[in-house]
Amino acid sequence: MSRPRSSSWCRGRDSLRGECWHVVRDGASPSGTMRIVDETNGTQGEQGSMQSLEQTLAAVEGIGRELNAVTSVMRGRARTLERKSAQRAAVGEPKRLLEGVPFAVKDVIDVAGFPTTMGSNVSSGPDPSTSAPVVSLLEKAGALPVVKTNCQEYSYGILGDESAFGRVINPIDPTLCTGGSSSGSAALVAAGVVPLALGTDTAGSVRVPAACQGVIGFKPTFGIVPVEGVFPLSPSFDTVGLFARDLPLLTAAFAVISGNGSGSIPTGSSPTKAPTVDLSLLNPTGESSADVQTWVERHLGDSAIASITSENTDHLTELIERGIDYYDIVRRYEAYVLHKQFLDDQGEKYQPGVWAKILSGQNITEAEYQSNVVALEELRASAESFFDDVDFIITPAMGGDVIAWDELGPDSAATFMRYSLPFNVLGWPAVTLPIGAVLDGTTSGSDESSGTVCGEASDTTAATSPRAKPLSVQVVGAPHSDEKLLAFVAGL
Numbered sequence: 001m002s003r004p005r006s007s008s009w010c011r012g013r014d015s016l017r018g019e020c021w022h023v024v025r026d027g028a029s030p031s032g033t034m035r036i037v038d039e040t041n042g043t044q045g046e047q048g049s050m051q052s053l054e055q056t057l058a059a060v061e062g063i064g065r066e067l068n069a070v071t072s073v074m075r076g077r078a079r080t081l082e083r084k085s086a087q088r089a090a091v092g093e094p095k096r097l098l099e100g101v102p103f104a105v106k107d108v109i110d111v112a113g114f115p116t117t118m119g120s121n122v123s124s125g126p127d128p129s130t131s132a133p134v135v136s137l138l139e140k141a142g143a144l145p146v147v148k149t150n151c152q153e154y155s156y157g158i159l160g161d162e163s164a165f166g167r168v169i170n171p172i173d174p175t176l177c178t179g180g181s182s183s184g185s186a187a188l189v190a191a192g193v194v195p196l197a198l199g200t201d202t203a204g205s206v207r208v209p210a211a212c213q214g215v216i217g218f219k220p221t222f223g224i225v226p227v228e229g230v231f232p233l234s235p236s237f238d239t240v241g242l243f244a245r246d247l248p249l250l251t252a253a254f255a256v257i258s259g260n261g262s263g264s265i266p267t268g269s270s271p272t273k274a275p276t277v278d279l280s281l282l283n284p285t286g287e288s289s290a291d292v293q294t295w296v297e298r299h300l301g302d303s304a305i306a307s308i309t310s311e312n313t314d315h316l317t318e319l320i321e322r323g324i325d326y327y328d329i330v331r332r333y334e335a336y337v338l339h340k341q342f343l344d345d346q347g348e349k350y351q352p353g354v355w356a357k358i359l360s361g362q363n364i365t366e367a368e369y370q371s372n373v374v375a376l377e378e379l380r381a382s383a384e385s386f387f388d389d390v391d392f393i394i395t396p397a398m399g400g401d402v403i404a405w406d407e408l409g410p411d412s413a414a415t416f417m418r419y420s421l422p423f424n425v426l427g428w429p430a431v432t433l434p435i436g437a438v439l440d441g442t443t444s445g446s447d448e449s450s451g452t453v454c455g456e457a458s459d460t461t462a463a464t465s466p467r468a469k470p471l472s473v474q475v476v477g478a479p480h481s482d483e484k485l486l487a488f489v490a491g492l
Contacts, residue, residue, distance in 0.1 A: 053078055053079065053082050053100070053102065053144060053146070056102045056146055056193065056194065057073065057075050057078070057146060059191075059192075059193040060073055060146055060147045060188070060193055060194075061073065063191050063193055064147060064188055064191070064193050066169070067168060067169045067171060067184075067187045067188070067191060068150060068165065068166055068167065068168050068169055068184075069149050069150050069168050069169075069183070069184035069185075069187040069188050069191075069193075070147055070148075070149065070150065070184070070188075071107045071115075071117050071119075071148045071149060071150050071165060071184070072107070072114045072115065072117075072147065072148040073146065073147050074111065074114060074145050074146055074147060074148065075146070077111070077113070077114075077145060078102065078144040078145060078146045081139060081144050081145075082100065082144055085099060085100060085142055085144075095142070096140075096141050096142035097141045097142065097252050097255070097256060098138060098141040098142045098143040098196075098252060098253065098256060099141075099142035100142060100143075100144060101142065101143045101144065101195060101196055101249065101253075102143070102144045102145075102146045102194045102195065102196070103138060103143050103144065103145055103146065103194055103195075103196040103197060103198065103253075104145075104146065104147045104148070104149050104184070104185050104188045104189070104193075104194045104196070104197035104198065105135060105145055105147070105148050105149065105185075105197070105198050106148070106149050106151050106181075106182050106184070106185045106197070106198055106199045106200060107119060107148040107149055107150065107151055107184070108151060108154070108155055108200060108230060108231040109132045109134065109135060109148075109198055109200070109229065109230050109231075109240070110128035110130065110131055110132045110135070110229040110230070111128070111131050111132070111135050111145060111148065112128055112129055112130050112131045113127065113128075113129075114127065114128075114148060115127045116128060116148075116231060117148075117164070117165075118151070118153060118154045118155075118231055119150060119151045119152060119153040119154070119163035119164055119165060119181075120153045120154055120163075120164050120349070120350065120351075120354075121164045121349040121350075122154075122342055122346045122349045122350060123346065124231065124342075128229065130229065131229060132226075132228060132229025132230055133226040133228055133229060133257075134198060134225060134226060134229075134230070134240050134257045135198070135229070137256050137257050137259070138198075138253065138256055138257065140256075141256040143196070143253070143256075146194060147188065147193075147194070149182070149183075149184030149185045149187075149188060149197065150163055150165050150166075150168050150183065150184035151163060151180065151181050151182055151183060151184055151185070151199075152180035152181030152182075152183065152205070152354075153350065153351045153354045154231070154233060154339070154354060155180075155181040155182075155200055155202060155205055155231075155233040156181070156233055156335065156354045156357050156358065157180050157181055157353065157354060157357070157413070158179065158180055158181070158203060158204055158205065158208055158413050158416045158417050159177060159179065159180050159408060159412060159413055159416065160177065160178040160179055160180025160181060160183035160209060161177075161180070161353070161405075161408065162351035162352075162353050162354050163351070164351065167183075167405070168183040168184045168187050169187065170187065170190075170212065170213055171187055171190045171191040171213060172190065172212075172213055172214055172402075172468075172469075172470055173468070173469075175404045175405060175406070176212065176402050176403070176404055176405070176469065177212055177402060177403055177404065177405050177408060177412075178209055178212055178213060179204075179208040179209035179210075179211065179212035179213070179402075179416060180205060180208070180209060181199075181200070181202075181205040181209075181233075182197075182199025182200060182201070182205050182206050182209050182241075182243070183209045183213075185197035185198060185199045185206075185209075185243050186199070186206075186209035186210050186212070186213045186215060186217070186243050187209075187213060189213075189215045189243040189244060189245060190213040190214055190215050190245075192245075195244060195245065195246060195249055196242065196243070196244050196249055196250070196253055197242070197243040197244075198240060198241075198242065198243075199217075199240075199241050199242070199243060200230060200233070200238060200239065200240055200241065201217075201219040201238075201239045201240075201241040201420075201424065202233045202234055202237045202238050202239070202331070202424060203237065203327070203331075203417050203420060203421040203424050204219075204416065204417045204419075204420025204421055204424070205241075206218065206219050206239075206241030206242070206243065207219055207241075207397060207420045207430060207431075207432040207474065208397070208398060208416050208417065208420055208432075209243075210243055210397075210432050210434075210472070211397035211398055211402070211432045211434070211470065211472035212398075212402045212470065213470065214434045214470035214472075215243055215244065215245050215434060216243065216244050216245065216246075216247060216250055216431065216432065216433055216434065217241065217242070217243055217431070217432045218241055218242045218243075218244075218250055218254065218429075218430075218431045218432075218486070219239050219241045219420075219423070219424070219429060219430050219431075220239060220240075220241065220254060220258060220429050220482050221239075221427060221428065221429045221479045221480050221481075221482055222237070222239055222424070222427030222428075222479075223239075223427070224258050224260070224480065224482065225239065225240045225254075225257050225258050226240075226257075227239075227240060232334070232338060233331070233334075233335055233338075234330060234331040234334040234335055235334060236330050236331070236334060236373065236376065237327065237330075237331060237424045237425065239424070240257065242254060242257075247486070247489065247490050248490075250486070251483075251486045251490070254482065254483075254486065255483075258482070260482075260483070274305060274306050274307050275306045275307070275391035275392060275488060276306065276307050276308075276309055276389065276390050276391050276392075277296075277300060277306045277307070277308050277309070277390075277391065277392045277393070277394055278309055278310070278312050278316070278390045278392070278393045278394070279293075279296065279308055279309070279310045279393075279394055280309075280310050280311065280312040280313040280315075280316050280393075281313075281316060281393065281395040281396075281419065282296070282310070282394070282395065282396070288396040288398060288399055288400045288401070288418075288419075289396055291435075291436070291438060291471055292394070292395070292396045292435075292471075292473050295435045295436070295473060296308075296394060296473075299492050300492075305491060305492070306391075306392075306488075309389075309390065312386070312390065315386060316386070316393075319379070319383050319386070319422070319426065320422040320425075322375075322379055323376070323379055323422060323425035323426060324421065324422070324425065325372075326372045326373075326375055326376040326379065326425065327376075327421065327424070327425045329364060329368060329369060329372040330369065330372050330373060330376060331361075332357075332360050332361030332364060333361050333364040333366075333368075333369040334361075334369075335357070335358055335361055336358055336359070336360075336361030336362050336364070337361075339358045340362070376425070379425075379426070380426060380427050380479075383426050384478065384479060386478075387478035387481075391477070391478070391484075391488075392475055392476060392477055392485065392488055393475070393476040393477075394473060394474070394475055394476075395419040395473075395474045395476065396418075396419055396472075396473065396474065397419060397420070397432040397472035397473060397474045398415065398416050398418065398419060398420075398472075399414070399415035399416065399417075399418030399419065400415050401438050401469050401471075402469040402470055403469075419474055420432075420474070423476050426479075427479055428476050428477060428478065428479050429476070429477050429479070429481065429482045429485050430474055430475065430476045430477070430485075431474065431475050431476075431485060431486065431489050432472045432473070432474050433472060433473050433474075433475065433489060433492070434470055434471070434472045435471055435472060435473050436470075436471045437468050437469060437470055437471055438468070438469045438470075438471050475488065475489050475492075
């Protein structure tokens, strides 16, 4: 029997407090069972792990590559920026908001001097000479880009099952699906390799892998974060999003990439009235809703935090059903138009499932597309009135439990996107927050004082068995209420 190997990385046990787990892998391969041992001797503040840049780079080369989450390591760029940070400090310049925070970049986002692979063997052009604005903004705030991450090919798929580099491995349990498309970014945050990562979200591609891997995932309001330098899947829905284990860090990073606010969670006097939270999408008989309802009762029941309503089922359902039809036409048309330039010369280089999705848009006419775009814009405008009497919506993060790779079937993608896709269509901001684990069909490890990720159970062996699966909740806000949404989540 191979000797258990102790890794030097940790992942946050509590998404809001940032405590630490020590992870031991039994066996030498990435498929070995992970045992999570609670050790709070690590230090992590609001800006993420306090480990040095060199320790982070070592973790990227070590556990990051074991998880198959790495496509490029940006050690030279990160070291140069770290030296500049030290020079600023030496001459007394004020500390920037994200000073010294390492971050990962999904490999559909340009970083100057590094290939943007899209998780594909298809050549999309020369290596970029300039970085995407979201990367440049983080760097200007003091953050250090250390790694580009493996992803679903061209972001086209919610499961994370097709990349030219192979699948990313889920740090929670190697048998579990990672979700996609931003699977590598989620994995590096979940494994504690980096405290912060960029992804993209077109139908749930940040929130779903965050839920599958037990970290916080945030999709801002559509259009509020620049997407230049990001290879699109469907420009009508694409949004750059964030992964973190620490909510204050995520909030600060959002302030930076949106250019909006100071990056601190709003404090001060309490609102004149408690916000109203809509639970209409929590189906009492739904498998994915029961644990979320239990969590809601613990955190919102009989409290002054919020009032609750479940009276908008018909309204929400109608919005969602209309929007999904528009999404299907618009997304397939836009994806095909983007990729048809590669149709003749490089079609055989695509992953089979991704290529099939691309070809599914070839018979949609421009007139059909344009009519759906107009309808989509009208829906988004009219749907804002939903928030006249509601402040937030709470739903499950996915349509069921996180499932194993060998359990994937023809309906899995729709199940994964059930609660994330509608809010890409509507353009509303949404956060998925880890709240516990599902063990043999029951919630394990819930802590009434805070949201927790899979592994909080006292029996650490059971908590990381194939039957222990992360459980997350989704909280949705009105368009352009991103800071208000993050502040509300911070108070849960």
